[in-house]
Amino acid sequence: MYWARYADWLFTTPLLLLDIGLLAGASQRDIGALVGIDAFMIVTGLVATLTKVVVARYAFWTISTIAMVFLLYYLVAVFGETVSDADEDTRSTFNALRNIILVTWAIYPVAWLVGTEGLALTGLYGETLLFMILDLVAKVGFGFILLRSRAIMGGGSEPTPSAQETAAD
Numbered sequence: 001m002y003w004a005r006y007a008d009w010l011f012t013t014p015l016l017l018l019d020i021g022l023l024a025g026a027s028q029r030d031i032g033a034l035v036g037i038d039a040f041m042i043v044t045g046l047v048a049t050l051t052k053v054v055v056a057r058y059a060f061w062t063i064s065t066i067a068m069v070f071l072l073y074y075l076v077a078v079f080g081e082t083v084s085d086a087d088e089d090t091r092s093t094f095n096a097l098r099n100i101i102l103v104t105w106a107i108y109p110v111a112w113l114v115g116t117e118g119l120a121l122t123g124l125y126g127e128t129l130l131f132m133i134l135d136l137v138a139k140v141g142f143g144f145i146l147l148r149s150r151a152i153m154g155g156g157s158e159p160t161p162s163a164q165e166t167a168a169d
């Protein structure tokens with residue numbers, strides 16, 4: 001059951017990062033770097049889950065969480081810098097997607113910690129529910145914002161007010 005969760009994340013989280021990276025107009029190199037950190041985070045998280053030695057479990061959890069902090073920082077700093085040249089619609093979509101990632105992803109290590117892999121403050125049921133809600137917001141909420149964006153739906157070619165003025169001149 002744990003395997004399925006981590007296999008899912010290993011494939012779906014890079015897609016989310018690819019989406020926001022392409023939207024931001026980030027370079028292949030920057031997107032690749034972010035996906036690399038992401039894969040490292042998921043794999044070290046899986047090791048934390050599968051390891052029997054308690055100290056090692058928390059050590060790998062810490063390594064994975066540091067990778068996540070690095071990933072989120074990279075997303076804000078590097079992709080944020082790239083998208084600053086984009087039009088307003090793209091920037092506001094980027095900001096909404098970035099905020100969803102910042103808030104939901106940061107809760108995953110906490111959920112691991114309070115769940116059955118960590119301190120077992122929640123039962124298996126509570127933990128499963130928590131991850132389900134997180135996955136739902138992080139993926140469906142994310143997809144919804146992306147679809148609403150004019151930049152993605154091809155409405156971005158509408159002339160902007162300044163372009164119309166120029167045409168009228």
Ligand SMILES: *C/C=C(C)/C=C/C=C(C)/C=C/C1=C(C)CCCC1(C)C
Nearest residue numbers: 045061064065068105108109112138
């Ligand atoms: C759709 C699925 C998503 C967005 C999954 C995201 C998962 C994480 C951000 C997991 C992070 C973890 C750590 C930072 C520490 C170790 C345990 C993990 C793997 C739950």
